[in-house]
Amino acid sequence: MAGDINSVDDLRTVLILRRTSFIVLLEPKCSQKFNLLKAWESPLPQDQFLSTHARSVRVLLSSSTGPPITAQILQLLPSLKFIVTTSAGLDHVDLVECRRRGVAVASAAKIFTEDVADMAVGLLLDVMRKISASDRYVRDELWACKGDYALGSKIGGKRVGIVGLGNIGLQVAKRLEAFGCSVSYNSRSEKPSLSYPFYSNVCALAANSDALIICCALTDQTHHMINKEVLSALGSEGGAC
Amino acid sequence: MAGDINSVDDLRTVLILRRTSFIVLLEPKCSQKFNLLKAWESPLPQDQFLSTHARSVRVLLSSSTGPPITAQILQLLPSLKFIVTTSAGLDHVDLVECRRRGVAVASAAKIFTEDVADMAVGLLLDVMRKISASDRYVRDELWACKGDYALGSKIGGKRVGIVGLGNIGLQVAKRLEAFGCSVSYNSRSEKPSLSYPFYSNVCALAANSDALIICCALTDQTHHMINKEVLSALGSEGGAC
Numbered sequence: 001m002a003g004d005i006n007s008v009d010d011l012r013t014v015l016i017l018r019r020t021s022f023i024v025l026l027e028p029k030c031s032q033k034f035n036l037l038k039a040w041e042s043p044l045p046q047d048q049f050l051s052t053h054a055r056s057v058r059v060l061l062s063s064s065t066g067p068p069i070t071a072q073i074l075q076l077l078p079s080l081k082f083i084v085t086t087s088a089g090l091d092h093v094d095l096v097e098c099r100r101r102g103v104a105v106a107s108a109a110k111i112f113t114e115d116v117a118d119m120a121v122g123l124l125l126d127v128m129r130k131i132s133a134s135d136r137y138v139r140d141e142l143w144a145c146k147g148d149y150a151l152g153s154k155i156g157g158k159r160v161g162i163v164g165l166g167n168i169g170l171q172v173a174k175r176l177e178a179f180g181c182s183v184s185y186n187s188r189s190e191k192p193s194l195s196y197p198f199y200s201n202v203c204a205l206a207a208n209s210d211a212l213i214i215c216c217a218l219t220d221q222t223h224h225m226i227n228k229e230v231l232s233a234l235g236s237e238g239g240a241c
Numbered sequence: 242m243a244g245d246i247n248s249v250d251d252l253r254t255v256l257i258l259r260r261t262s263f264i265v266l267l268e269p270k271c272s273q274k275f276n277l278l279k280a281w282e283s284p285l286p287q288d289q290f291l292s293t294h295a296r297s298v299r300v301l302l303s304s305s306t307g308p309p310i311t312a313q314i315l316q317l318l319p320s321l322k323f324i325v326t327t328s329a330g331l332d333h334v335d336l337v338e339c340r341r342r343g344v345a346v347a348s349a350a351k352i353f354t355e356d357v358a359d360m361a362v363g364l365l366l367d368v369m370r371k372i373s374a375s376d377r378y379v380r381d382e383l384w385a386c387k388g389d390y391a392l393g394s395k396i397g398g399k400r401v402g403i404v405g406l407g408n409i410g411l412q413v414a415k416r417l418e419a420f421g422c423s424v425s426y427n428s429r430s431e432k433p434s435l436s437y438p439f440y441s442n443v444c445a446l447a448a449n450s451d452a453l454i455i456c457c458a459l460t461d462q463t464h465h466m467i468n469k470e471v472l473s474a475l476g477s478e479g480g481a482c
Binding site: 021025114115118119121122123125126129131132135136139147148151154155156174175177178179180 | 262266355356359360362363364366367370372373376377380388389392395396397415416418419420421
């Protein structure tokens with residue numbers, strides 16, 4: 001595909017459709033190296049704007065919170081050769097249409113995996129050890145008048161169920177082991193190379209867990225997977241992060 | 242020493258000097274099994290109260306937030322044989338005087354070690370990933386009007402200095418390793434069996450760390466050990482938990 005790109009200049013023009021928070025972060029560095037074509041700065045409607053630049057746009061910078069890169073948008077950009085997205089997932093990109101048109105797609109892939117796992121474990125600690133709740137208690141000046149805040153829950157020995165044991169789920173499990181938690185999981189398929197107990201059913205996993213950590217993508221298949229039945233199985237003392 | 246205790250009844254009377262939050266937690270269960278002698282419920286001054294019960298008190302239940310068990314108190318309780326304290330440390334008990342008088346002392350020892358380590362790592366995650374700060378941001382309804390909260394700091398790769406590598410420090414280190422942090426430490430003496438880099442000086446440790454976690458007891462020796470010089474060495478981006 002490199003042969004299709006005629007000069008370095010072609011790659012210097014980078015189309016961005018919407019100014020999402022990720023784009024705001026990237027803008028200062030990107031604008032030093034690239035000629036950013038910002039659709040939101042144009043008074044033209046998006047379709048008309050894309051048609052105007054149809055021939056020059058070879059690179060599109062996207063993010064999962066921006067507009068989806070649909071077949072319709074791809075059709076308006078016949079010279080497009082490369083989409084870079086700041087997200088790990090590619091649900092917002094019509095990959096079938098990209099393949100058909102020979103458009104290469106690059107995502108952030110695993111770059112956020114460890115940070116997401118850190119955050120998930122941070123939130124579990126926050127809920128179980130009541131960190132932000134007791135922080136509010138102190139800031140509201142209740143410590144002096146109402147005494148010590150209620151104790152939190154022990155982390156060690158807790159049964160934590162991970163829903164979706166992909167890259168992020170595995171990093172969460174690794175961290176939880178260091179805290180002495182016992183990990184089980186639900187996933188599309190059992191992973192025979194791992195020793196964690198597998199539950200083919202989210203409800204059964206919840207019934208055998210003190211807390212659930214959801215590490216799967218939000219798709220049509222996973223939408224509403226954590227429902228009333230799963231939360232009831234988890235019990236009133238349980239928590240889902 | 243068992244020969245000094247004449248009957249089971251002697252051990253059923255348990256003296257408590259102050260109603261601390263720990264005692265409040267223990268009271269319901271303890272009062273089922275023991276006859277709790279509560280000094281704070283008496284109208285008498287403490288010394289007079291202790292003199293009144295001098296012969297019957299063989300067991301004292303104490304906590305680190307209660308009054309220190311000084312030589313003076315021990316002198317008023319000549320029949321005392323056993324002190325149980327709810328704390329891990331024994332700084333509030335005059336151990337020399339206890340030994341001289343043949344009073345046995347039991348502490349909670351390592352029972353809180355893992356919980357304290359969980360909390361320390363939870364606080365580090367809270368500060369670096371801005372968990373309670375962003376929780377406040379959302380509760381103050383600023384998300385909708387001011388947009389996404391500022392990003393936190395990556396945990397992986399951070400250099401964390403542990404001041405005091407005892408039981409708690411080791412448990413903190415174990416958890417930090419799972420997050421991909423690089424651990425170094427300062428302690429009274431180097432521990433040759435461990436591979437973590439040792440700094441004999443807290444300031445040098447701080448200068449080579451992104452965050453410090455203090456895991457040593459507060460004693461006359463450690464008081465003010467984390468001073469302006471140490472915080473300056475840590476730098477404006479650093480944090481001490």
